[in-house]
Amino acid sequence: MLTEVIKMLELMPILDNTKNTPLYVQLYEYIKQGIQNETIKPGMKLPSKRKLANHLGISQNTIQTAYEQLCAEGYTESNPRKGIFVINMEEDLFHFSTIETKLNKDKDKDKKKELEYIIDFNSGKIDLDYFPYSTWRKLTTQSLFSENSNLLSLGEPQGEKHLLEEISKYLFESRGVHCSADQIVIGAGTQFLLILLCMLIGKDYRYAIENPGFHRARNVFKDQGMDIQPISVDKDGICIEELKKSSANVVYVTPSHQFPYGMVMPISRRMDLLKWCTERDGFIIEDDYDSEFRYKGKPIPSLQGLDIIGNVIYMGTFSKSLIPSIRISYLVLPLTLMKKYKEHLKVYKQTVSQLHQDTLYRFMNEGHWSRHLNKMRTVYRKKHKTLLSSINKYMDENVEIIGDNSGLHILLKVKNGMSEKDLITAALKMKVKVYPTSIYYDKYENNRFPCIMLGFGGLTEIQIEEGIKILKNAWSI
Amino acid sequence: MLTEVIKMLELMPILDNTKNTPLYVQLYEYIKQGIQNETIKPGMKLPSKRKLANHLGISQNTIQTAYEQLCAEGYTESNPRKGIFVINMEEDLFHFSTIETKLNKDKDKDKKKELEYIIDFNSGKIDLDYFPYSTWRKLTTQSLFSENSNLLSLGEPQGEKHLLEEISKYLFESRGVHCSADQIVIGAGTQFLLILLCMLIGKDYRYAIENPGFHRARNVFKDQGMDIQPISVDKDGICIEELKKSSANVVYVTPSHQFPYGMVMPISRRMDLLKWCTERDGFIIEDDYDSEFRYKGKPIPSLQGLDIIGNVIYMGTFSKSLIPSIRISYLVLPLTLMKKYKEHLKVYKQTVSQLHQDTLYRFMNEGHWSRHLNKMRTVYRKKHKTLLSSINKYMDENVEIIGDNSGLHILLKVKNGMSEKDLITAALKMKVKVYPTSIYYDKYENNRFPCIMLGFGGLTEIQIEEGIKILKNAWSI
Numbered sequence: 022m023l024t025e026v027i028k029m030l031e032l033m034p035i036l037d038n039t040k041n042t043p044l045y046v047q048l049y050e051y052i053k054q055g056i057q058n059e060t061i062k063p064g065m066k067l068p069s070k071r072k073l074a075n076h077l078g079i080s081q082n083t084i085q086t087a088y089e090q091l092c093a094e095g096y097t098e099s100n101p102r103k104g105i106f107v108i109n110m111e112e113d114l115f116h117f118s119t120i121e122t123k124l125n126k127d128k129d130k131d132k133k134k135e136l137e138y139i140i141d142f143n144s145g146k147i148d149l150d151y152f153p154y155s156t157w158r159k160l161t162t163q164s165l166f167s168e169n170s171n172l173l174s175l176g177e178p179q180g181e182k183h184l185l186e187e188i189s190k191y192l193f194e195s196r197g198v199h200c201s202a203d204q205i206v207i208g209a210g211t212q213f214l215l216i217l218l219c220m221l222i223g224k225d226y227r228y229a230i231e232n233p234g235f236h237r238a239r240n241v242f243k244d245q246g247m248d249i250q251p252i253s254v255d256k257d258g259i260c261i262e263e264l265k266k267s268s269a270n271v272v273y274v275t276p277s278h279q280f281p282y283g284m285v286m287p288i289s290r291r292m293d294l295l296k297w298c299t300e301r302d303g304f305i306i307e308d309d310y311d312s313e314f315r316y317k318g319k320p321i322p323s324l325q326g327l328d329i330i331g332n333v334i335y336m337g338t339f340s341k342s343l344i345p346s347i348r349i350s351y352l353v354l355p356l357t358l359m360k361k362y363k364e365h366l367k368v369y370k371q372t373v374s375q376l377h378q379d380t381l382y383r384f385m386n387e388g389h390w391s392r393h394l395n396k397m398r399t400v401y402r403k404k405h406k407t408l409l410s411s412i413n414k415y416m417d418e419n420v421e422i423i424g425d426n427s428g429l430h431i432l433l434k435v436k437n438g439m440s441e442k443d444l445i446t447a448a449l450k451m452k453v454k455v456y457p458t459s460i461y462y463d464k465y466e467n468n469r470f471p472c473i474m475l476g477f478g479g480l481t482e483i484q485i486e487e488g489i490k491i492l493k494n495a496w497s498i
Numbered sequence: 499m500l501t502e503v504i505k506m507l508e509l510m511p512i513l514d515n516t517k518n519t520p521l522y523v524q525l526y527e528y529i530k531q532g533i534q535n536e537t538i539k540p541g542m543k544l545p546s547k548r549k550l551a552n553h554l555g556i557s558q559n560t561i562q563t564a565y566e567q568l569c570a571e572g573y574t575e576s577n578p579r580k581g582i583f584v585i586n587m588e589e590d591l592f593h594f595s596t597i598e599t600k601l602n603k604d605k606d607k608d609k610k611k612e613l614e615y616i617i618d619f620n621s622g623k624i625d626l627d628y629f630p631y632s633t634w635r636k637l638t639t640q641s642l643f644s645e646n647s648n649l650l651s652l653g654e655p656q657g658e659k660h661l662l663e664e665i666s667k668y669l670f671e672s673r674g675v676h677c678s679a680d681q682i683v684i685g686a687g688t689q690f691l692l693i694l695l696c697m698l699i700g701k702d703y704r705y706a707i708e709n710p711g712f713h714r715a716r717n718v719f720k721d722q723g724m725d726i727q728p729i730s731v732d733k734d735g736i737c738i739e740e741l742k743k744s745s746a747n748v749v750y751v752t753p754s755h756q757f758p759y760g761m762v763m764p765i766s767r768r769m770d771l772l773k774w775c776t777e778r779d780g781f782i783i784e785d786d787y788d789s790e791f792r793y794k795g796k797p798i799p800s801l802q803g804l805d806i807i808g809n810v811i812y813m814g815t816f817s818k819s820l821i822p823s824i825r826i827s828y829l830v831l832p833l834t835l836m837k838k839y840k841e842h843l844k845v846y847k848q849t850v851s852q853l854h855q856d857t858l859y860r861f862m863n864e865g866h867w868s869r870h871l872n873k874m875r876t877v878y879r880k881k882h883k884t885l886l887s888s889i890n891k892y893m894d895e896n897v898e899i900i901g902d903n904s905g906l907h908i909l910l911k912v913k914n915g916m917s918e919k920d921l922i923t924a925a926l927k928m929k930v931k932v933y934p935t936s937i938y939y940d941k942y943e944n945n946r947f948p949c950i951m952l953g954f955g956g957l958t959e960i961q962i963e964e965g966i967k968i969l970k971n972a973w974s975i
Contacts, residue, residue, distance in 0.1 A: 085643070149650045158642045161853075165635045166562070173626045175822040209686040209825070209849035216693055220721045240845050244697045246723055345652040346852040348686070368717050372686035374851045375823035376638075 036077065044079055045155070049087040056096050056107055067097060067105040086155050140488040141454040144281075144430035145345075146479025151400055152344055156389050157380065164379040172375050178367045180207035180351075184378045187385040188351055195394075196312060197322030198335050200353045206362065209348040209372035211310070211338055212241055218334065219245035221358055221366060222271060222304060229269035231259050233461035235280045238273055238308065251463035254279060258286035261293045270303030276324050277312035281432060281461050281474055283424015285315075291324055298332045304358075305333045313342045313394055314401050315427040331355035339381070341429065341478075342394060347377040401429060407482040408475065411489035419498045429478035432458060434470050437498050441471035447495040453488050513554065521556055522632075526564040533573050533584055544574060544582040563632050617965040618931040621758075621907035622822075623956025628877055629821055633866050634857065641856040649852050655844045657684035657828075661855045664862040665828055672871075673789060674799030675812050677830045683839065686825040686849035688785070688815055689718055695811065696722035698835055698843060699748060699781060706746035708736050710938035712757045712785065715750055728940035731756060735763035738770045747780030753801050754789035758909060758938050758951055760901015762792075768801055775809045781835075782810045790819045790871055791878050792904035808832035816858070818906065818955075819871060824854040878906060884959040885952065888966035896975045906955035909935060911947050914975050918948035924972040930965050 034051035036044050055061035067073075067088065074081040088105055091097040099105050164172065179185065185202035192198035208214040215238055228242055232251030242249045250267045253260045259274055274294070276286035286294075298305050307324045325335040335353035343349075354362060384390050409425060412433070423432040435444055441457050448455045456474040459465040477485055511528035513521050532538035544550075544565065551558040565582055568574040576582050641649065656662065662679035669675035685691040692715055705719055709728035719726045727744045730737050736751055751771070753763035763771075775782050784801045802812040812830040820826075831839060861867050886902060889910070900909040912921055918934050925932045933951040936942040954962055 145652075152650060154650075161642055162639060165638055173629060173631075173821050173823055175622075175817070209690070210847050212846050213686070213690060213849055224723070237845055237847075246701070340652070344650050346650055348849055348851055368714055369689050370687050370714075372690055372825055372849055374825055374854055376854075377851055 034077075036079065045083045045086040045090070048077075048079075048083065049090045052087065052091060053096055056091075061107055063107050065107045066103075067107070069104065082155070089154070090150065139452045139454050140480065140484050140491070142456065142475040142477065142488060143454065143479060144456065144474055144476025146476060147341060147345070147429065148397070148400055148404075148478055149344065151393075151396060153389060153393055157344075157384065160383040160387075160389075161376065161380045163383060164376055167379070172379060174375070176371055176375050176378070178369060178371050179203075179205065180371060180373065181375070181378045181382070184382040184385075187382055187390075191385065191390065192323075192335070192337070192353065195391075196309065196335075196337075197326030198353060199326055200335075204354050204356070204359050206352045206354065207371070207373055207378070208350055208352070210340070211308070211336065211350045212237055213372055214336060214350050214352050215241040215306075216245060217362075217366060217369065218306065218352065219247060221354075221362055224248070226271045226303065227267075227269045229259075229264055229267055229272040230463075231274060231279065232463045233281055233458060234273070235275065235308065235310075236461055239463075242273070254282055254284075256284060257290045258284060259290075259294070261290065261297060264294075264297055270301040271306065272298070272303070273306040273308065274324075275308050275310065277309050277315075277321065278426075278428040279424070280308075280310065281424075281430070281458050281472075283426065283428060283431060285321060285426055286324075288321065291321075291327060295324065295328060295330075295332070299330055303332065304355075307333055307335050309335060309337045311341045311428045312337070314398060314429060316402050316405050317426045325353060328355075331357060334358065342397065343381075343384075343390075347374075347381065349373050349377060349381060401478065404477045404480065404482055404485060405431075407485050408477050408489070411486045415489050415493045416498050423472065430474055430476040432472040432474055434472045435496060435498065436470045437496055439471070439496065440467070441473070444471060444473055444496060448492055451491050451495045453491045453495065455492070511554070513556065522560045522563040522567070525554075525556075525560065526567045529564065529568060530573055533568075538584055540584050542584045543580075544584070546581065559632070566631070567627060616929045616931050617957065617961050617968070619907075619933065619952040619954065619965060620931065620956060621933065621951055621953025623953060624818060624822070624906065625874070625877055625881075625955055626821065628870075628873060630866060630870055634821075634861065637860040637864075637866075638853065638857045640860060641853055644856070649856060651852070653848055653852050653855070655683075655846060655848050656680075657682065657848060657850065658852070658855045658859070661859040661862075664859055664867075668862065668867065669800075669812070669814070669830065672868075673786065673812075673814075674803030675830060676803060677812075681831050681833070681836050683829045683831065684826055684848070684850055684855070685829070686827075687817070688787070688813065688827045689714055690849055691813060691827050691829050692718040692783075693722060694839075694843060694846065695783065695829065696724060698831075698839055701725070703748045703780060704744075704746045706736075706741055706744055706749040707940075708751060708756065709940045710758055710935060711750070712752065712787075713937055715785065716940075719750070731759055731761075733761060734767045735761060736767075736771070738767065738774055741771075741774055747778040748783065749775070749780070750783040750785065751801075752785050752787065754786050754792075754798065755903075755905040756901070757785075757787065758901075758907070758935050758949075760903065760905060760908060762798060762903055763801075765798065768798075768804060772801065772805060772807075772809070776807055780809065781832075784810055784812050786812060786814045788818045788905045789814070791875055791906060793879050793882050794903045802830060805832075808834060811835065819874065820858075820861075820867075824851075824858065826850050826854060826858060878955065881954045881957065881959055881962060882908075884962050885954050885966070888963045892966050892970045893975050900949065907951055907953040909949040909951055911949050912973060912975065913947045914973055916948070916973060917944070918950070921948060921950055921973060925969055928968050928972045930968045930972065932969070 034048055036047050038044065052061065070081045070084045070088065073084050092099055092105065096108065097105050098108050182202060185205045188205055189200055189202045192200065208217065219242065224247065228247045228249045229252045230239055230242065230249055231254050233254065250269050252263045252267060258276060258279055259272065264272065276291060278285060294305060305324060309323060323335060325333040332355065334355065336351065338350040339347065340350065408431065409422065412420065412422060419436045421434040423434055425431050441459055445455055445457060458472040458474050480488065511525055513524050515521065529538065547558045547561040547565065550561050569576055569582065573585065574582050575585050659679060662682045665682055666677055666679045669677065685694065696719065701724065705724045705726045706729045707716055707719065707726055708731050710731065716726065727746050729740045729744060735753060735756055736749065741749060753768060755762060771782060782801060786800060800812060802810040809832065811832065813828065815827040816824065817827065885908065886899065889897065889899060896913045898911040900911055902908050918936055922932055922934060935949040935951050957965065
């Protein structure tokens with residue numbers, strides 16, 4: 022049987038060069054809508070890049086990028102040597118497959134079947150559709166082809182100077198962090214940098230962590246054999262009184278967007294925390310993991326920017342704000358610790374690829390980074406708004422939204438009597454994946470109302486609204 | 499003043515398409531010889547890629563690659579937007595600049611001046627001139643442009659399955675390592691993987707390390723708070739008797755090429771070591787860091803391949819054999835530890851870039867990896883031979899060569915009465931950089947004859963011979 026190829030005449034998008042929207046986005050939107058409203062039928066083959074490029078009078082690269090987007094979002098799939106085909110969608114409601122389902126394709130078929138059309142409120146997911154892939158590719162290619170033999174060698178333990186300078190500039194301008202490039206150490210992920218920090222600060226200190234708090238950080242401190250003390254969190258962040266009662270002199274905090282509760286630490290609490298730290302002659306580890314995205318009120322500068330003594334260690338990542346796969350996070354060390362780093366830890370080689378360091382440098386230096394952040398702020402603000410309005414529209418007074426000022430997730434306190442486990446299971450039965458918050462507690466008490474974590478970064482607005490509708494039914498609220 | 503551009507007619511290499519030598523190598527050799535014998539004068543500008551491509555009737559890519567080689571080796575330098583120029587060489591003897599001097603260009607001018615023409619016997623350097631950069635670039639570009647959205651997401655904690663499968667195949671075929679892909683964990687460098695191992699094995703075990711041994715590994719064990727016991731090394735590797743007297747039940751060894759002494763552990767010692775390990779119910783960490791390069795005798799398979807109980811943890815790296823900048827090393831875990839890894843350490847995210855994982859997969863899968871290894875074996879064998887013959891030719895009986903069967907370095911025991919420090923200083927005064935071995939000892943005794951480490955991977959044969967001549971004079975031997 023011959024596969025039906027979409028006729029050229031059926032693909033006549035009106036592409037407008039003068040618009041702000043790139044041509045490939047216009048083409049992608051056009052085809053996507055065709056697939057959604059079924060003017061383009063399931064199983065049909067898309068025209069070859071070359072033919073369509075000729076037909077529309079645009080470059081093959083533009084077509085390529087649009088086709089890739091469609092494949093990435095699961096509207097089409099590529100069959101090597103045969104071409105690109107519109108997929109057969111089995112259900113009307115779930116016109117999408119997430120990145121996760123793509124990753125899981127290798128796994129056994131049953132599991133695949135089950136996961137294929139899930140709406141996944143994973144807080145670790147970000148919106149990759151808006152990632153400026155063509156720019157990133159262009160710059161990666163430039164890095165690859167530059168006459169810069171550094172790309173082959175190992176490079177500096179701290180990271181390459183030109184990238185560190187861009188990061189330092191960015192942190193000053195957008196987060197009020199005061200540091201020279203020489204105070205920055207980059208590394209392949211926050212966990213590796215926390216391991217370095219443990220080795221740097223050492224075991225003569227006692228560590229406090231937020232409870233609930235970021236489990237991956239708690240894991241590192243535990244695995245590194247640190248003496249850790251969980252400290253409760255109230256509406257303003259970590260409790261200073263409880264901190265004072267503890268014997269800790271190092272504290273790991275997430276003041277810009279407490280993980281997982283989402284509150285922003287107000288200035289008064291910040292000053293108290295700094296005062297506590299000065300008195301103990303200790304350190305504050307400020308993890309600013311998703312501070313780039315803030316939806317209400319004025320931005321609050323980093324703790325590091327308020328610190329005049331040099332007690333604050335600042336850390337951040339490009340995993341949330343750019344892409345996780347390049348594995349670039351960073352530490353900003355106070356001068357005392359930087360000295361110690363240079364004496365003891367330069368023996369540890371840099372873990373980030375030179376190619377990605379160079380590409381990220383170009384990306385920041387040419388202004389793409391700040392443009393990307395601005396764009397993503399708008400994208401996530403819209404999704405955030407959709408999430409809140411959907412909850413308000415579909416759910417009743419048995420739910421309470423927590424932590425809705427910033428970041429890529431919110432918490433939903435559910436008071437219908439179901440346990441956290443029941444809520445998650447009931448949702449999964451209806452193909453919506455939601456996440457527990459109990460794992461973030463040092464010791465979780467089962468008697469409180471469960472809080473469910475809803476990440477929205479990786480979902481479309483339609484998915485978010487659909488997901489909330491389904492959750493409403495699953496939980497009968 | 500107008501810069502003199504090399505006249506096209508002066509560049510008439512006879513390029514032979516039918517030769518085994520790639521065209522870009524032929525072109526590069528032609529221009530290099532022109533610069534060396536000064537038919538191409540210092541300060542002259544090379545023709546643009548486009549013009550030369552037209553002139554010679556070959557592709558611009560070929561020209562590009564040849565030009566890059568020349569730049570990488572310091573014969574020419576690129577001046578952005580102006581072109582590529584033949585550099586002014588100040589001294590006749592030192593017609594080269596190493597990668598290191600390029601890296602140091604940013605540093606202060608005096609220091610630069612001093613380092614510019616150094617011959618650096620750094621054992622960490624590898625020969626990057628033979629790195630198949632154009633293939634690597636091509637495959638990287640393929641990865642970048644493939645319709646594989648995985649490249650944007652974080653991926654599996656252990657590493658991507660298709661790459662792990664290639665590594666498993668390679669290890670079986672070339673090192674006799676028995677493992678499934680699912681027993682492999684990749685990570686951004688050996689140090690990070692050793693940290694993971696420390697967390698995995700834990701502090702209930704006591705660790706033995708070779709003395710002398712790899713300092714970066716010792717550092718990790720120390721920084722991870724492990725109880726470490728240094729064990730002497732004799733002509734066959736780590737001393738089993740001393741190991742038996744210790745309370746250790748985990749040992750870190752380099753049996754294929756002891757670091758730094760260079761001996762290969764014979765089969766009898768291997769069997770003794772395995773027996774010791776079984777009796778103690780412990781683990782052997784086998785670091786096979788540069789086993790790919792062996793110059794004498796038959797290859798000896800890995801310890802892991804001899805292990806039937808499951809006590810051996812095998813580790814290796816692509817830093818020595820391919821390039822350090824992609825940051826890919828790997829662990830092969832016995833099943834018991836793999837189970838523990840999956841239970842406790844999957845919380846640690848993968849540290850290697852997805853792009854490089856995919857590119858390396860393509861590189862291995864298409865056969866480039868084994869071709870590259872074969873080529874490098876020949877390259878390093880020649881350098882190794884030049885090093886040994888130069889020492890025999892120029893130096894007297896006051897030196898003794900140690901560890902000359904494999905790897906990218908040898909040791910030179912110097913018996914002229916000078917201390918290790920004096921030997922290094924005297925060499926540096928004559929612009930040759932050599933390295934101590936005292937740092938590899940747990941406690942170094944000053945009264946033995948010093949051993950100087952000579953790495954040859956990053957030097958050309960001419961540099962090696964020149965370096966040995968200079969050392970002869972510097973040390974009066």
